[in-house]
Amino acid sequence: MTSSDRLAPADDLDVEALRARYRAERDKRLRTDADRQYHELSGDFARYAEEDPYVEPGFTRAPLTDFVEVAVIGGGFSGMLAAARLKEKGVTDLRIIEAGGDFGGTWYWNRYPGAQCDIESYCYLPLLEELGYLPKEKYSYVTEIYEHCQRIGKHYGLYDLTLFQTRVSELAWDDTERCWIIRTNRGDAMRARFVVSALGTASRAKLPGIPGIDSFEGHSFHTSRWDYGYTGGDTTGNLWKLEDKTVAIIGTGATAIQCIPALGRHAKKLYVFQRTPSSVDTRSNKPTDPEWAKTLQPGWQRARRHNFADIIEGRPFDDDLVNDNWTSIFREVQSFVVRNAKTIGPEAAMAHAELADFRKMNAIRQRVDETVADKETAEKLKPWYRQFCKRPTFNDEYLPTFNRPNVKLVDVSESKGVERITPKGLVANGREYEVDCIVYASGFEITTSFKRRVGFDIKGRGGQKLHDYWADGYKTLHGFASHGFPNWFYIGVSQNGLSVNMTAMFDDQAQHIAYIIAEAKARGVSEVEPTPEAQDGWVSTIKKLSVVNRAYLESCTPGYYNNEGDVSGGQAGQTYAPGINAFNALLADWRGEGALRGLSLRP
Numbered sequence: 001m002t003s004s005d006r007l008a009p010a011d012d013l014d015v016e017a018l019r020a021r022y023r024a025e026r027d028k029r030l031r032t033d034a035d036r037q038y039h040e041l042s043g044d045f046a047r048y049a050e051e052d053p054y055v056e057p058g059f060t061r062a063p064l065t066d067f068v069e070v071a072v073i074g075g076g077f078s079g080m081l082a083a084a085r086l087k088e089k090g091v092t093d094l095r096i097i098e099a100g101g102d103f104g105g106t107w108y109w110n111r112y113p114g115a116q117c118d119i120e121s122y123c124y125l126p127l128l129e130e131l132g133y134l135p136k137e138k139y140s141y142v143t144e145i146y147e148h149c150q151r152i153g154k155h156y157g158l159y160d161l162t163l164f165q166t167r168v169s170e171l172a173w174d175d176t177e178r179c180w181i182i183r184t185n186r187g188d189a190m191r192a193r194f195v196v197s198a199l200g201t202a203s204r205a206k207l208p209g210i211p212g213i214d215s216f217e218g219h220s221f222h223t224s225r226w227d228y229g230y231t232g233g234d235t236t237g238n239l240w241k242l243e244d245k246t247v248a249i250i251g252t253g254a255t256a257i258q259c260i261p262a263l264g265r266h267a268k269k270l271y272v273f274q275r276t277p278s279s280v281d282t283r284s285n286k287p288t289d290p291e292w293a294k295t296l297q298p299g300w301q302r303a304r305r306h307n308f309a310d311i312i313e314g315r316p317f318d319d320d321l322v323n324d325n326w327t328s329i330f331r332e333v334q335s336f337v338v339r340n341a342k343t344i345g346p347e348a349a350m351a352h353a354e355l356a357d358f359r360k361m362n363a364i365r366q367r368v369d370e371t372v373a374d375k376e377t378a379e380k381l382k383p384w385y386r387q388f389c390k391r392p393t394f395n396d397e398y399l400p401t402f403n404r405p406n407v408k409l410v411d412v413s414e415s416k417g418v419e420r421i422t423p424k425g426l427v428a429n430g431r432e433y434e435v436d437c438i439v440y441a442s443g444f445e446i447t448t449s450f451k452r453r454v455g456f457d458i459k460g461r462g463g464q465k466l467h468d469y470w471a472d473g474y475k476t477l478h479g480f481a482s483h484g485f486p487n488w489f490y491i492g493v494s495q496n497g498l499s500v501n502m503t504a505m506f507d508d509q510a511q512h513i514a515y516i517i518a519e520a521k522a523r524g525v526s527e528v529e530p531t532p533e534a535q536d537g538w539v540s541t542i543k544k545l546s547v548v549n550r551a552y553l554e555s556c557t558p559g560y561y562n563n564e565g566d567v568s569g570g571q572a573g574q575t576y577a578p579g580i581n582a583f584n585a586l587l588a589d590w591r592g593e594g595a596l597r598g599l600s601l602r603p
Contacts, residue, residue: 013358025384026557029276031416052165053225054108055101059165063187069093070517071182071192073168075158076105077503078491079198080149081126081510084156089518095192096162097184103158104149107142109205109224110255113237113262115142116285118254118394119501120322123305126503131155134293138324139285142235163188171195172459173486178526180487193526194517198491198506199454206442208250212421220438223255230437231266239266247271248426248433250418251441252278254393259441261397264407271433272402273410273426275417276390276557279364279383281325283394305504306581312500313579325394326500329360329387357386371399380411389556391500460485474574477530477538477598478587480513486527486602487520489513495542497583498575505580512587519596527602534598545577 070091072079075098083094100108107115117124121135125148128134133151136144153159163186170183174191182190205222207213221227228234232241239262246269249256257278263270307321311330320327365382372378381402383390401407412418412428419427425434458466461484469475469482476482479496480489491509499505520528530538576583590597 018358021384029413029416029558052101065189067191068095070194072096072196072198074198075103078506080152081507082196082198083158085510085514087156089514091518094161097166097168098162098164099167101164103153104146107145107149111142111235112223112226112259113235114258115235116258120324123308123501124503126507127152129301134288137285137287168456170457173461194487196489196513207440208442210418210421215423216421217423218436222440237262242267244268245436247437248435249439249441254391256441257393257395257398261401264401264404270407271410273412273418275412277381277383278393280398281394283396309499309581360387373403377402377409380409385557390559475535475539477535481530483530483532483535486529495574496576497580499580508584515591524603525601528599530598531600542574
């Protein structure tokens with residue numbers, strides 16, 4: 001039997017036609033400006049990054065110039081996890097600096113109707129065992145997630161350590177005092193021995209750079225600053241104030257998939273402007289089974305997260321503990337490859353993966369046909385790309401929304417987006433759509449320059465700016481620290497193991513950083529940073545491992561996974577290719593050595 005005989009038959013697939021369709025759909029969406037197409041949040045648009053609709057205006061406090069051992073920038077899950085894991089290591093002289101009025105980060109800002117985690121909540125919500133809490137449903141809605149953030153804050157005593165409604169404006173290393181100076185919009189000039197930048201991956205709203213965007217005379221807002229004063233209702237829907245309003249929403253990604261059903265139910269007229277359709281599978285949410293909860297044993301959450309990551313990364317597994325449409329994707333696409341890669345060879349394995357992917361996406365497209373009555377609309381809602389070119393979405397109400405007579409899909413793929421915005425509305429495909437309100441469901445800046453996403457300068461030894469140091473790509477050891485930036489650590493997506501379950505990834509990173517800081521303190525170390533040799537070695541490792549993944553990303557339709565189609569430089573494709581579990585095992589071995597190998601330690 002040859003390797004090709006062991007592949008699933010492709011008789012039902014026109015492989016070449018599918019490949020050609022995928023290329024054509026990618027090519028017509030490619031833009032020369034890549035991630036530069038998005039609008040800077042300055043001037044009138046600064047409100048999308050700075051205004052907080054959830055607090056009373058007029059907050060003031062006296063500026064601080066004191067000293068703390070560790071400052072954590074960011075009060076979302078990554079920042080809370082950093083503080084919690086540091087406290088568990090005995091590091092208690094902490095301060096969290098958070099722009100919002102409470103903990104939550106993305107889940108503080110994202111309170112749009114229908115907001116929900118798309119990773120199983122038993123894996124996604126962190127510290128469940130530590131807090132003795134089980135989510136109410138398999139996929140938690142925003143209210144429960146936000147409440148869990150508050151629960152973590154109370155459990156670990158983080159409220160007393162946190163400066164809310166405070167934005168960092170500059171972070172600079174002082175060589176004389178051997179500490180970081182942290183300046184903020186409150187006039188602070190605080191000092192900290194160590195700094196953990198924990199702003200997460202979704203902290204700065206993204207706006208499309210559409211000509212005339214500042215000329216619109218109607219109402220507009222970003223989904224991360226949902227204006228319930230205008231729409232009425234709350235996160236569960238009931239947007240009753242839109243009953244006499246014509247609304248446009250720009251974007252059809254993970255956020256839009258969740259809020260469009262509520263807009264469709266209540267708006268007089270809803271125009272959905274779509275450049276690239278999402279892959280939309282079923283959600284099938286359900287309440288937590290109390291009998292199942294009784295069977296959980298100590299260590300269950302880490303084991304469940306590890307099992308989920310094994311399946312996502314295509315590693316062998318005995319049981320699928322999560323068993324949802326995330327894991328089904330990988331069971332179908334990768335399990336055969338893992339089992340047979342050594343016997344059939346890598347090329348045949350990749351061919352089988354492609355066939356399995358084609359079948360999966362055919363099923364996704366078939367679901368559109370089975371759900372959406374209007375055939376022209378259904379065709380426009382079909383995604384033509386490999387499954388993981390864009391983040392998959394899961395929703396049971398999104399596709400049926402397009403059967404409502406008040407909902408109109410406007411496909412803007414040929415013009416690569418909305419052409420322009422006018423005082424009265426939007427122009428697409430040569431037609432003006434007059435609307436009362438524009439909702440920007442354009443997500444967060446994930447691939448734009450580091451400085452633009454962070455919003456402030458990080459100046460290391462000698463005044464070196466981090467965004468200049470990283471201009472042509474990350475330079476780190478394990479993704480957490482950079483030479484020339486002593487005692488500075490980063491939680492986020494860089495040269496580390498990437499997981500679609502971001503909170504689990506943040507927790508692993510927080511535990512590793514807490515270990516380094518606690519060890520530095522125990523050893524009487526005042527400054528810690530990567531050696532140039534260790535950093536160069538890690539950068540080399542990342543580049544060698546990224547070669548195969550780069551070809552895949554280049555073939556994809558534009559999106560934030562591939563830096564809007566530009567993978568030639570910058571930070572695209574720089575994560576640790578073997579995956580999160582392999583990366584965590586590498587770090588566990590590194591910690592097990594106990595030598596802090598690759599780090600320069602100064603007393």
